[in-house]
Amino acid sequence: MKKTIVLFTIPLLMLVFVSCSGNESHIPEDQILARVGDHVITAREFQLNYEFGFPHLMQGENRKEEYLHRMIAELLIAQRGYELQIDTLSSIRNAVQTMREERVIEEVFNHFVLSNIEISRKEIEYEVNKTAVSVQFRYLPAANRTHAERLRQQLLEDSFETVAAQFVTDVFDATNDQIAERFTSRVTKAVDVNPELISHLQDLELHTPSEPIQYQDQWYIFMVHNIIRTPLSPYDIANRSVSARKVLYNTKAMQMAAEFVNETMTPFNVETNRSTFERIVPHLFELYEQGTPAGTLWNRISEGRRTESYYRELYAVRSEPLVYTSIGTWSVERFFRTFNTGRYQLRPDTPESFTLRFSDVIALVVRDVVLLEKARAERLEESFDVQRDIRRWQDKWVFQETRNRILDTLAFNNDVVMQFVNSESSPYPEQIRGRSFNDYQEGSIHRFRRDFLAQALMNAAEEFKQIHKVTINYAMLDTITVSQSSANPNMSLQVFNQNSNRMAYPVLDPIW
Known part of the structure; x- marks a missing residue:
């Protein structure tokens, strides 16, 4: 048997991507806020990082300046990582490849969809007017179109209250008005009504029954009962x-x-093979119960078949057809060679939810192969914005790996932390210093350890400044406006990618 899926595919084609250099020489000087060696931070990058990050954790008087200095420190440490060739680690390369595919897919929609959106002044005025209109409507459900036509004819000849009373046969001891109220909506702002329903109501005259309408798999007759318009000032x-x-x-x-x-x-008329799908799902669920694997699954399956039964079962059906198209077939092996676990999240919460999600994932994997080919044809992967975004994420991952290596070299115990707290260069006031370790509460010890590690990283960044020159345009920094909640200035907003669950923008690590 075959099971039709929503999205479709063409054969997988190799994509050749340019290196993610970021093309920083192409950035106009009037957009550059800071230079860190041969890297730059633009005003817009700072603004996005700040607004989607955690600036409320900065303790200095000038949050923007302190935030920028931390961004510079991260970039200095990342540059040290590049010198150590940390960007060549398989974990970094896999993450960058995953990000590259994700960002190029986004650029496909930017190029073919978002760039073609046009919004007229008339459309805006109509939408604004909707916010000033509230509507109340009446309705009668019908068993089918013929029944709906009969109800409409009755409503043309008699009042809604009378027709509704005749329609309802299971209500006793109720007046016609009470019955009519049962089929009358509350007064609702037009913008809060389902757009499909509004499209049916907007051209109706007051108290006039509509033609039979099929709405959400049910036939209805609608009547606009009341319209309230609120005056709008300029x-x-x-x-x-x-x-x-x-x-x-x-x-x-x-x-x-x-x-x-x-x-x-x-x-391309794509379908999934139901029998193959149902054979692999239980074993894939068992695999994911052990933890989400990294990268593509095929190497894990081919190597693990000697030790785990779920790997053996998946390997055994490697040649079975999983996805059919009008121009070819995807085997199980081909799918698992293509499926990137970092881009398509699967969680083994329940077998039922896992099965539904995996069905969606198959559709997305196949769809994205097609979109990546469209990107290759248009050379979208070479776009400056695409390369810049990929480079920002690569810098972040190289920084994090380099940071971990720096911290791993530290002698880190309670004695070292207390020396930091009580030293002449201690960041703490005198009333906090001079005590023994056991005199502090657990929360204070945690803060001391965090501050000690953060200071160690800042010291490392200062050393790297001897190699990589840093310049800051403070005049530009003063002109940058950043959004924050007037109700709660310490509130932060994070946006995540729906499929990968990755943050939409790489931000400064909240706690070093």
Whole structure:
């Protein structure tokens, strides 16, 4: 048997990517906030890092300046990592390759979808006006279209209350008005009503029954019962126009993305083989119960078949067809050679949820192969923005690995921490210094250890400044505005990628 899936594919093609140099020489001078050796930090990069990061953890008087110095320290340590060739580690290379695919897929949607979105002034005005309108409607469900047409004819000849009372046969001791109220919505802002339903209601005259409408697999007759319009001041209109444009943009982006994927994939008529799918899911679930594997699965399966039964079972069906297309078939082996576990999250919460998610993952893997080929044809992977984003993530991962190696070389015990607390260069006031280890509470000890490690990293970064020159445009820093909540300045916002669960933007590590 075959099971149809939503998204489609063409044969896997090799992608040749340029190295993620970041092309920093192409960045205009008036955008550069700081130089760290041959690397730069732009004003926009600082702004995004700050707004999506944890600046409230900075204790200095000038949070922006302290935050920038920490960003510079991370970049200095990362440059030391490049000198040690840490970027050649398999863990770093796998992470970068995963990020590269993810970012190039994003660029496909930027190029083919988002760049084509147009929003007219008329659309914005309509959306703003919707925010000032509340609607109340009545409805009667019908068993089928014929029944709905009969109800409509009755409503044209008699009142809603009377028709509703005739319609309801299981209500006793209720007046016609009480019955009608049962089929009357609350007064609701138009923007909060399902867009599909609004499209049916918006052209109806008051108290006039609609034509039969099939809405969410049910036939209905609708009537607009009440419309309330709130006057808008020029300030309201201007203020709501910004929000309305964002709503329209997001709505169109979702609609156009779905249309783009459908138009791209439909010609290939892709299906999954249900019997093969059902054979591999239990063993894959068992594999994931041991922990999420890194990279692609095929090497793990081929090597692990000698020791674990679930690997043997997956290996045994390696030649079985898993995905059919109009121009070829994907075997189980081919799928697992392509499936990157870092990009498509699978969690063994329950067998049922795992099965549903894996079905979606198959669709996404196959779809993304097609989109990566479209990116190759358009040379989207060579885009400056794509390469810059990949380089930022690579810098972050190289920093983290280098940081761990630096900290591993430290003599780190309670005596060392107390020497740090009580030294002449101690960052703590006199009333905190001069005690024995046992005099401090656990929370204080934790803070001392954290501060000691952070200071060790800052000291290392200072040493690297002797090799990599650092310059900062303080005048530009003073002009950079950053968003923060007026209700709670210490609140932070993080945005994550839906599939990989990775943060949307690499930010300064909150605690070193």
